[in-house]
Amino acid sequence: MKYKTIIVDDERLARREMRRLLAEFDEIAIVGEAENLSETLSLIEKEKPHIVFLDIQLSNENGFDLLEKTEQNFKLIFVTAFDAYAIRAFEVNALDYLLKPVNPERLAKAIERIGEDAEKKAEFRPFEFDDRIFLELGNRSVFLKVCEISHINSSGDYSEVFTRQGKKFLIEKSLREWEERLPEKHFLRIHRQTIINLEEIEEIETWFNRSFQVRLKNFRQTLAVSRRYAVKLKSKFT
Amino acid sequence: MSKIDFNKIYSSFWFLQIGGWLIYTVMIYITFLTVTNNFLSLFYIKTFRAVVGFLLTLILWRIYRRMVNRLSLSSTVLIVLGLSMLFGIFWALIEEGYVWAISKEYNFYANLPKIPKVALDYAMTVTAWSAVYFGIKYWQKWQTEQQNALESAALANKAQLEVLRYQLNPHFLFNALNSIRASVDEDSNRAKEMITQLSEFLRYSLLGESEKKIPLREELEAVRNYLAIEKIRFEEKLEIEFDVEKSAEDFKVPCFLLNPLVENAIKHGLQTSAKPLKIKISARVSGRELFLEVCNSGRLENLHNSNGTKIGLKNVRQRLEKLFGDGGKFELKQDGDFVKARVEILRQKN
Numbered sequence: 383m384k385y386k387t388i389i390v391d392d393e394r395l396a397r398r399e400m401r402r403l404l405a406e407f408d409e410i411a412i413v414g415e416a417e418n419l420s421e422t423l424s425l426i427e428k429e430k431p432h433i434v435f436l437d438i439q440l441s442n443e444n445g446f447d448l449l450e451k452t453e454q455n456f457k458l459i460f461v462t463a464f465d466a467y468a469i470r471a472f473e474v475n476a477l478d479y480l481l482k483p484v485n486p487e488r489l490a491k492a493i494e495r496i497g498e499d500a501e502k503k504a505e506f507r508p509f510e511f512d513d514r515i516f517l518e519l520g521n522r523s524v525f526l527k528v529c530e531i532s533h534i535n536s537s538g539d540y541s542e543v544f545t546r547q548g549k550k551f552l553i554e555k556s557l558r559e560w561e562e563r564l565p566e567k568h569f570l571r572i573h574r575q576t577i578i579n580l581e582e583i584e585e586i587e588t589w590f591n592r593s594f595q596v597r598l599k600n601f602r603q604t605l606a607v608s609r610r611y612a613v614k615l616k617s618k619f620t
Numbered sequence: 621m622s623k624i625d626f627n628k629i630y631s632s633f634w635f636l637q638i639g640g641w642l643i644y645t646v647m648i649y650i651t652f653l654t655v656t657n658n659f660l661s662l663f664y665i666k667t668f669r670a671v672v673g674f675l676l677t678l679i680l681w682r683i684y685r686r687m688v689n690r691l692s693l694s695s696t697v698l699i700v701l702g703l704s705m706l707f708g709i710f711w712a713l714i715e716e717g718y719v720w721a722i723s724k725e726y727n728f729y730a731n732l733p734k735i736p737k738v739a740l741d742y743a744m745t746v747t748a749w750s751a752v753y754f755g756i757k758y759w760q761k762w763q764t765e766q767q768n769a770l771e772s773a774a775l776a777n778k779a780q781l782e783v784l785r786y787q788l789n790p791h792f793l794f795n796a797l798n799s800i801r802a803s804v805d806e807d808s809n810r811a812k813e814m815i816t817q818l819s820e821f822l823r824y825s826l827l828g829e830s831e832k833k834i835p836l837r838e839e840l841e842a843v844r845n846y847l848a849i850e851k852i853r854f855e856e857k858l859e860i861e862f863d864v865e866k867s868a869e870d871f872k873v874p875c876f877l878l879n880p881l882v883e884n885a886i887k888h889g890l891q892t893s894a895k896p897l898k899i900k901i902s903a904r905v906s907g908r909e910l911f912l913e914v915c916n917s918g919r920l921e922n923l924h925n926s927n928g929t930k931i932g933l934k935n936v937r938q939r940l941e942k943l944f945g946d947g948g949k950f951e952l953k954q955d956g957d958f959v960k961a962r963v964e965i966l967r968q969k970n
Contacts, residue, residue: 393795393799393853393854393855394855395798395799395802395803395806395852395853395855396795396798396799396802396853398802398806399798399801399802402802402805439791441857441890441891442890442891442892463790463791463793463794463795463798464790464791464793464794481794482794482795482797482798483794483797483798483800483801484798
């Protein structure tokens with residue numbers, strides 16, 4: 383089977399270079415090129431590609447915005463000259479990230495990964511506070527800045543991620559996995575059920591039985607701090 | 621041959637200690653010459669007094685050396701007063717003993733009531749010595765601090781200027797390399813030309829000195845190289861126009877002044893302008909003033925959401941201020957269909 387592939391870049395020369403690099407791979411069939419997001423979206427609708435090579439800095443658009451506009455599922459490979467913040471994903475093969483000028487060996491590896499087992503465990507690399515993470519939500523995917531996460535609630539094998547804007551995502555990840563990846567400096571587990579972003583704390587209330595409740599900036603409900611984690615929370619503020 | 625540092629000698633402890641006590645000795649000789657005619661005993665007693673003072677203050681020196689910069693002002697003052705009192709009494713008693721030993725007509729009981737007064741007198745002298753000692757110490761400390769502050773400010777300035785200049789945009793660099801890679805097969809002559817242009821530009825931005833002022837011609841050359849590469853990247857989406865007066869080319873400008881403005885013009889122009897983006901660069905001289913303009917066909921409104929640009933423009937402003945004071949001006953405004961970045965520099969007399 384050949385992978386239907388789309389190249390998105392606002393520079394003709396860059397697209398040409400990508401095309402030439404991809405010509406080496408028999409499993410890649412280029413079905414179209416686009417130079418902005420609206421062209422990309424209609425190409426995606428029409429061709430239903432398996433792979434999209436996407437430049438992040440389009441002349442007046444941002445490649446990140448593509449995923450918010452499409453329901454299609456495809457493997458995304460970012461191609462960029464330089465980016466201050468990395469993009470990380472929970473799954474190794476969820477997306478890839480190539481730097482221009484693209485190293486052909488690195489490209490070969492990225493294409494190899496596409497065929498890999500989707501169940502494969504994530505390699506352990508902690509997120510940074512400024513990172514963007516790539517999340518797969520069943521049939522669609524989103525980008526989320528780590529610093530935009532307000533708190534995360536456990537929900538069985540799933541977790542509910544609440545953003546500062548009040549959005550909620552249901553993600554097939556346990557709270558334990560989140561705890562391992564989120565930066566310790568900014569995120570703290572306060573309960574078996576909850577991880578919070580310390581920057582988002584509005585106030586900490588002491589209840590009559592000497593337990594704590596945390597109120598976050600963008601949410602009205604308070605969150606319980608279990609006794610086990612209270613010490614840690616206190617130590618962050620003293 | 622090494623040069624002798626007189627400043628260091630004059631401010632050294634031993635120089636001041638010996639010199640100070642010699643002056644003290646001479647002064648007490650003179651004061652007492654008028655009130656006595658027993659010159660020999662005057663000489664013995666007053667010399668003894670000065671020697672004791674000299675030795676006692678050496679002991680004080682050992683103590684004070686440990687106190688300097690460690691204790692607060694109030695505890696220093698208290699200790700100094702206490703020690704002065706103690707040393708004053710000690711000094712007076714030693715002298716009394718000496719006089720008793722060498723003088724035959726010494727009458728202990730007649731002298732006894734005078735001792736507290738003498739002790740207080742000597743205590744004052746010790747206090748004065750202490751005041752001079754600490755005064756010099758604090759003055760030296762203050763001087764070194766001043767020196768350090770000046771040095772660190774100079775260093776900070778230099779470092780900042782370096783940083784500003786090294787803001788060689790990695791986006792630009794890697795995109796340029798990517799365009800070159802793409803051109804190698806498509807048009808190898810163009811690829812070669814791009815390599816030359818990129819090399820020239822890198823040489824200019826990496827080897828130029830930020831404090832140095834260079835003729836505008838050289839700065840414009842770097843900008844031309846930069847824009848030539850961007851033109852190949854953006855092709856028909858970018859139009860460039862230069863309008864430079866001949867007389868402006870020799871005007872001295874700071875290295876790398878124009879480039880951040882051109883970079884911004886492209887970055888923001890691409891986001892806000894209709895296609896193609898037009899970039900106009902002009903330079904003219906009027907009297908002693910140079911007027912530089914970098915215009916792009918974009919809009920200024922969306923500027924506030926870009927932090928990088930703000931920093932870039934702030935840097936331009938800061939550098940102008942540092943290098944020209946009131947003689948350098950910078951403004952950014954919407955002028956019709958163009959965003960205009962304008963720099964004015966007053967030629968300096970030298």
